[in-house]
Amino acid sequence: MQRFLNDPDDLVDETVAGFVKAHRDLVHLSPENARVVVSNFAPEAGRVGIVTGGGSGHEPAFIGYTGRNLVDAVAVGEIFSSPTAKSFADAIKAANGGAGVAVLYGNYAGDNMNVKMAARMVAKDGIEVATVVANDDVCSAPATEREKRRGVAGEIFMWKIGGAKAATGAPLAEVQAAAQKAIDACRSVGVGLGPCTLPAVGHPNFQIAAGQMEVGIGHHGEPGTRVEALRTARDVADDMVRLVMEDHALPAGTELAVLVSGLGATPVNELYVLYDRIESQLAGLGMTVHRAFVGNYFTSLEMVGATLTVMALDDELKALLDMDCASPAL
Amino acid sequence: MTHIPNSGQAAIIEEVAEVIVANKAWLSEIDGKIGDGDHGSNMAKGFGRAAERIHGKDMSLDAAMLVLSDILMSEIGGSMGPLYGLMFEDMAEAIKGRSEIDAEAFSAMLNAGLAAVQGVGNAQVGDKTLIDTLVPAVAAFDAHKDRGFAPALAAMAAAAEQGRDSTIDLVARIGRSSRLGERSRGVLDAGATSCCMILTSLGTSIGKRLA
Numbered sequence A: 001m002q003r004f005l006n007d008p009d010d011l012v013d014e015t016v017a018g019f020v021k022a023h024r025d026l027v028h029l030s031p032e033n034a035r036v037v038v039s040n041f042a043p044e045a046g047r048v049g050i051v052t053g054g055g056s057g058h059e060p061a062f063i064g065y066t067g068r069n070l071v072d073a074v075a076v077g078e079i080f081s082s083p084t085a086k087s088f089a090d091a092i093k094a095a096n097g098g099a100g101v102a103v104l105y106g107n108y109a110g111d112n113m114n115v116k117m118a119a120r121m122v123a124k125d126g127i128e129v130a131t132v133v134a135n136d137d138v139c140s141a142p143a144t145e146r147e148k149r150r151g152v153a154g155e156i157f158m159w160k161i162g163g164a165k166a167a168t169g170a171p172l173a174e175v176q177a178a179a180q181k182a183i184d185a186c187r188s189v190g191v192g193l194g195p196c197t198l199p200a201v202g203h204p205n206f207q208i209a210a211g212q213m214e215v216g217i218g219h220h221g222e223p224g225t226r227v228e229a230l231r232t233a234r235d236v237a238d239d240m241v242r243l244v245m246e247d248h249a250l251p252a253g254t255e256l257a258v259l260v261s262g263l264g265a266t267p268v269n270e271l272y273v274l275y276d277r278i279e280s281q282l283a284g285l286g287m288t289v290h291r292a293f294v295g296n297y298f299t300s301l302e303m304v305g306a307t308l309t310v311m312a313l314d315d316e317l318k319a320l321l322d323m324d325c326a327s328p329a330l
Numbered sequence B: 001m002t003h004i005p006n007s008g009q010a011a012i013i014e015e016v017a018e019v020i021v022a023n024k025a026w027l028s029e030i031d032g033k034i035g036d037g038d039h040g041s042n043m044a045k046g047f048g049r050a051a052e053r054i055h056g057k058d059m060s061l062d063a064a065m066l067v068l069s070d071i072l073m074s075e076i077g078g079s080m081g082p083l084y085g086l087m088f089e090d091m092a093e094a095i096k097g098r099s100e101i102d103a104e105a106f107s108a109m110l111n112a113g114l115a116a117v118q119g120v121g122n123a124q125v126g127d128k129t130l131i132d133t134l135v136p137a138v139a140a141f142d143a144h145k146d147r148g149f150a151p152a153l154a155a156m157a158a159a160a161e162q163g164r165d166s167t168i169d170l171v172a173r174i175g176r177s178s179r180l181g182e183r184s185r186g187v188l189d190a191g192a193t194s195c196c197m198i199l200t201s202l203g204t205s206i207g208k209r210l211a
Helices: A008-022 A085-095 A109-123 A143-148 A154-167 A172-184 A233-248 A268-284 A315-322 B010-022 B024-034 B039-054 B061-076 B080-095 B103-120 B131-147 B149-169 B176-184 B190-210
Strands: A027-029 A036-039 A049-056 A073-079 A101-106 A129-134 A186-194 A212-215 A226-229 A255-262 A288-295 A304-313 B003-005 B100-102
Touching: A008 A027, A008 A036, A008 A049, A008 A073, A036 A085, A049 A085, A049 A109, A049 A154, A073 A085, A073 A109, A085 A101, A085 A109, A085 B061, A101 A109, A101 A154, A101 A172, A109 A129, A109 B080, A109 B103, A129 A154, A129 A172, A154 A172, A154 A186, A154 A255, A154 A304, A154 A315, A172 A186, A172 A315, A186 A233, A212 A233, A233 A268, A233 A304, A255 A268, A255 A315, A268 A288, A268 A304, A288 A315, A304 A315, B003 B190, B010 B024, B010 B039, B010 B061, B010 B190, B024 B039, B024 B176, B024 B190, B039 B061, B039 B080, B039 B190, B061 B080, B080 B103, B080 B190, B100 B103, B103 B131, B103 B149, B131 B149, B131 B190, B149 B190
Parallel strands: A049 A073, A049 A101, A101 A129, A255 A288
Antiparallel strands: A027 A036, A036 A073, A186 A212, A186 A304, A212 A226, A255 A304, B003 B100
16 A cells, blocks of 8 residues: 555544635634634525535545535545544534535435434534435446436536535525435446555455446445446447436436546546546537536545446526636535 | 442453454454455454553443443444444443442343444344344343343353354345345354453443352
């Protein structure tokens, strides 16, 4: 393992420490909890607060989306491990401007439990909490069991839309509905070419053999639906578009937001190679790309691979997506 | 003896923590086969910190369990933080204020812990989780408690081990390893294994104080 490390036990604290120093114009550490990153623009009296949280190792997610018209406070967990209920609760308190808080997070067992407990904790302080659980990863469960699907990079669109809706001054129920609509309009797929290593463990926790790829891989190396010979970027892009769009069943002429994210160790130029083909294929299906995002938006330590997320837009989602925002990652 | 005093028992939790910390690498190794391999380090961190904080303190068993619970819930997170955190919180609540812990009190404690885990998680027996250890262990204790505290503890430990081993042949249906489907069969569940360590070491520690 060749990594920039001190003591693996200190990795998350040191990540957060560096992050808040580098982005002090936008974010700061909660004075109450060293595992909560807060936007400099929060809380705002009368505006719905937006909170998320998740394990570390996905940077710039989750902390990178803290900022103006985006996420107000983020609970930070250990590497690939849910934040504590207390951190979620402290993030909710930090985001609370008196109009309630929407917690927008991904569908993982630990996060589900800790958010549920956090909502119970802050109820004592009279803070109203609404939740939206992202489940955009098409390969993690069949369409008939959408509630079992994992949340992946579609979470970024969910935060963007939720944050923008809150910025319009909408009440909690409307912010929740907009974030729910955003994630319902998202479908994602991941393709892995190489594994990742938790520094505290020291060796990869799964393997992808040389010359192979894993289609449908999750953000923590959860197994995909197929392991097969690595094909050309063109073929992989076609496969990703097919998996996402077959699940989506959108009418021709739909406007899309498209996000291609590296998983940590894929050269960014290769993401553009994928995107070139992805946009052509989407055009071939009669779709129009309204906005594209290509880069390392939601990673998995040093995993080699990429994810594709497609969000179908209507007028409301388009306006909220295009609203100005400021955060380290977006 | 039929009971132990509740006061001055911080060492029991220290001994449980010692077992968890000693098995850090083993728990991570099991977890690494179908999870992300950090169960041992997270558990050792939580239990180790609890042991440090209660060391040398004159504490009742419930007070020591509350310290452990608080650390698991406020410093560890993941899935195991809330599950074990709530388990120990409600176990502590069940024996709070008692001057002694006999088989009845211990049974109430176990059942409260089980109810807490079932309240926050949704796992059933057979889902390949710590429930596969906890449910039969609690049932075995209750079935044997009329024969005395020590024999009931022995029955609990035996059932916990059997429950842990039952997870080898199971396919995970909940939590991160459930994403593996059939590929999760053939290995122990890390949570069922750590739960077995907690129960057996608790039984051993109390058992030797009963003798």
